[in-house]
Amino acid sequence: MVTKKAVAKKKTVKKTATKKTAPKKTAPKKKASATKKTKVKKVVEKKTKPVAKVAAKPKTVAKPKASAKIKKGTKAKRLTFTTDLFTQQELLNANEEMTLTKYDIGAHTTYAEYAYDPMQTEEPSPVYYIDRMVILPIDPMFAFMYWEVKEDTLNHFFQTHGYDSKLTLRVYDVTNINFDGYNAHEWWDIEVFNRVGTWYLKHYKGDRSLIVDVGIVSTDGNYHIISRSKSIYFPRDHMVAPGKILWMLVDEFGNKVISEIEDYTDEDLRLLRKILGEDRFKLFVKGGLDVFLGGSIWGRLPVIENFIDLSKMPSSGKLPSSPGSSWPSSPAPGGKRG
């Protein structure tokens, strides 16, 4: 099996591919935890204090969790809450660790034992002998891409357009447009050297849609598409601007009626602040991955070792100032469309 790491390490990117060093990963996260800690604690105390009237010994409720000794042979760990912060990230972490305990029985079957399986399985082939380009969203900033170009296809393209052509991924920002191949807001070229590969892509903001082509750039500068991905949408990481509020009535049978429309007012904003609580409201309004402490880009470097940072790459093309006009730097009309 060709692992992702192996594939990724072989590749080089002509444009700037940023690699960060490990020490940066945790520093901002810890700082954030430290500064937030006391602030949120206050809120929690306020909530739990009156419990004394109902629950006889409230102080035991607030005791930090003990971390238990882990038995030999088990790799699992007790849920570890190292901070008393009340963040969305803490809850999400707890979800994950909790789910893991479902599978913790103190032991697990190893590869060696599968040798007894009478129905042996062959390793899946990393290629399927097709041309394809796929992009998948990971979060508001990251996407994962994989592609395959058949050897025959590549040879054919090189024969037709010249052996000096470069195998290239072309990334288009197609947010809120019906993409016709020429009307993207922006596009970037990424030269790649393997006809089968994977890569992580860092985009600059959420709430955008991207499409990626795999193709070749011939020596005359034209781009010839081999395969085009479907459009993907990066999840939103912020609260949207105030707008209209629509109210819908749905009956038991699923009949829908949009009953009222009203404006989102300052009063609504105050209400949201009140019901979410001041601290969480501020985080959500601020938006971005900071809502989830530890959710910053540095937090994901251990698992994403190689990625292309689009924000640091010069865009290959920009949307012209007058919307709807033709795109002067668009791929040459002679280019083959997938």
Added chain:
Amino acid sequence: MDKGYLSLVLHAHLPYVRHPEYEFFLEEEWLYEAITETYIPLINVFDSLVNDGIDFRITMTLTPTLVSMLHDPMLQDRYLRHINLLIELAYKEVERTKYQPEFHHLAIMYRDMFLNCRYVFEEKYNKNLITAFKKFAQLGKLEIVTCTATHAFLPLLQQNEQAVKAQVYMGVKYYTDVFGFAPKGIWLGECAYYPGLDRILADNGLKFFFVDTHGLIYADSRPKYGVYAPIYCPSGVAAFGRDPESSHQVWSAETGYPGDTVYRDFYRDAGFDLDFNYIAPYIHPDGIRKMTGVKYHSITGKTSHKNPYNPHAAYEKAGDHAANFMFNREKQVEHLFSAMHKKPIIVAPYDAELYGHWWFEGPMFLNHLFRKLATLQNTVKTITPWEYLKENPKNQMATPAGSSWGNKGYYEVWLNGTNDWIYSHLHMMADRMVELANSYSEADVNLTRALNQAARELLLAQSSDWPFIMNSGTMVEYACKRVKDHVYRFNKIYDGIKNYRLDMDFVGKCEERDNIFPHVDYRIYRTV
């Protein structure tokens, strides 16, 4: 007067693990432990509440993979073997500890608990626990929602929309076949949503689903009431958002209940503590030590020394915690009601296995909580999402943001350097399945069997559990093997069909192993 609602949601799920080719298979014990420690204790709590006339409402997901396993005769028999072995061990433990008063009463507790499990499982519900859950649903106390067929992570399958549709369709169809009525709601695997998915849910007759807090707050129209009222997607399906306050109370270090020092410790287990020769018949036959479920110690503190577990103190503590939880919900509801001028709904979803398996006293906590809520206050009322929607048919319209309840809030847990290799296979299998289904609107008996089995292999490969486990770094071998097995079996059947060399012996072996969804129809993948 009621000023608001609490909707507790327990998400009960395990991936489909069934290995007839092995007499003992460690990963099958995920199910056996969950039955002993979570499902039967929850059933006992619900039964006791019903018997005592306590009015309560709770919502549970029973995923199609879990329901399939609970229905499977082989796994039912193996669970009986498992519980019988535990009973035998417990009797020996009662004898062994008779001069150790601090442990003896615990040995008796486990003996009685395991005997009760066998009674509930074998005699009371005739080895089929689904009938128990169905009973509570029919009594109107429990709302059971479905899940995608194999708990797939749909945002990463949207590459082939038909694959997403098939996951939702099979989740609804299987539920309807088993329970005899259609589900009103769905728990999307890992709470993972992407804009547009709700249309597929609406097409399958579903009325509501759940998203994490930020899924609702970042909706495409600002939610007027935050997560304390659902929103309707343009398709008319309602999305309920998770309340972070109540989740925090159960999970947080500051006020999290399960970490209290008097509660039972999860890791100190007789399977590791006792002499090998003594414990050997009750661990893996190959001599691999594993947990038995017999645990004698409390969490105690940040120390390797653990005190003997005191069930009476733990019971009292669970009562205290239930009172604390109720008190905080009352205060929360009063606060929200005064701000919103309408009754809020607090949606508190948890993994069901948190209650009992991880937090041994969790079912006790629920028992206390429902009794206190029903008798000591009248500010908060428990409700199911469907009851809430019937009472509140008018809600804000907006589309939630893409999100999940995984670490960091989006899709990273299921797509990163540890597990990204699976997606090229999953997408190709889906494309090939659609190709096959479109090619054969009709098929003879053998071809139909092969096509249906291909659909099963695809569905099983799509479980979100496999990339989740790969990401965790533990038990990775099993998750990798499962994906590779299903990819291999699918592709072999596909090649056989395409090349007119179908190996029916191979198809038969696959049917015997991966026997989920006996009535699956490959035509669910047709797009023409």
